[in-house]
Amino acid sequence: MTFDVDLFVIGGGSGGVRAARIAATHGAKVMLAEEYRMGGTCVIRGCVPKKLMVYASQYHEHFEDAAGFGWTVGPATFDWPTFLAAKDKEIGRLEGIYGANLVKAGVEIVAQRATVAGHNAVRLADGRTVNARTILIATGGRPSTDETLPGRELAISSNEVFHLPEQPKRIVIAGGGYIAVEFAGVFAGLGSEVTLVYRGSKILRGFDEDVRDHLTAEYQKKGIRLVMGEVFTGLKRTAGGIEVAFKNGHPPIEADQVLMAIGRKPNTAGLGLAEAGVTLGADGEVIVDEESRTSVPSIYAVGDVTDQVNLTPVAIREGHAFADTVFGGKRWTADHAIIPTAVFSEPEIGTVGLSEEQARLSGCALDIYKATFRPMKHTLSGRDTRMLMKLVVDGETDKVLGVHICGPDAGEMIQLAGIAVKMGATKADFDSTMAVHPTAAEELVTMRTPSARYPKGAAAA
Incomplete structure (x- = not known):
């Protein structure tokens, strides 16, 4: 069979864009189809605009807290249309960057819907059929709905x-x-x-x-x-x-x-995957092996559409690994173990590794270190809020199994703590690290007395 392209990517989100760009830099002829806007859920209607909304929402308390530090702030009001316009302008800028980077790498972008028409064929909404040596499904997910709910x-x-x-x-x-x-x-x-x-x-x-x-x-x-x-x-x-x-x-x-x-569901409806022989799970997720290959050898899938770990950095890592392995002669896989993550609540949550409950199920001996305290900023602001720091430690090996933070900048802290946990750091390694004072993060290296201790076997009780 003569192929029009080496790789056809369906979906212009984080995973698909990374895979397309890296494959193109390896010399592959790549075409990518996106039916909505380049950037996918994360950039267009997910992580990025949500984080901008989080920032906007924090100013209310910032204005109130300023009084405790001697500032006099006049009446503050929030204008929703002004914020939306600024947010949309930034999202548009990022969308342009995504497209420009693909074009710069030599990827051909098709701004229309594409479906799978066979093991090596993709059908575009305009009726064209593209023959591809390899097809990558990177269509992400969509919000779940309760179809039975009246109204x-x-x-x-x-x-x-x-x-x-x-x-x-x-x-x-x-x-x-x-x-x-x-x-x-x-x-x-x-x-x-x-x-x-x-x-x-x-x-x-x-x-x-x-x-x-x-x-x-x-x-x-x-x-x-x-x-x-x-x-x-x-x-x-x-x-x-x-x-x-x-x-x-x-x-x-x-x-x-x-x-x-x-919740969210994999976005596979009407893509023609089952008809092409691709195995799907109960919720429509694409079943893949560790190298992102589906049951059809020429078709791969990365990101939320596989419903493995639905986080943008995971999709990016999977897309990169796929492109390097298939087109770059450099075989590697995305490691789904010990993934740091953040919830941009107010206050933020940052977590990596095992929770106390997960660790206790293993039955190993555990030492739990926990501290709650008022963040230094609020000693003057007077705001009634507390911060939580927690370490879950293997009581026999001293290895830090989990780090959990709830408070300002928890997401920033957990990214760095995640490196230590991924490397297998022990509680002694944390203890021997000099504290940065005065910071909230220093609590991670100054907690000395366990708040709870479970001997081997008792932890699983």
């Missing part, structure tokens, strides 16, 4: 939340994961009345229990109403907004907007 059309998802014409005075958010928790903090910081509804007993399932409890307490201090153990039974339009009804007895709540942030 679901009245709710928005994390796609639409970035483009609301006006800031909601009252918002109800369904979900307890990254997206729901982050937007709860954002809208509360911007002055909206926020209710967070989650079916579980605590937000942030899978995180360390102390972290979950700490953020819950901090959110309650901020006036965020947390409704746990509840789910929606229906939404209906009222004269004053949208009324949310609940299953387990909580009184109805009226809001201006309802955000459904109940």
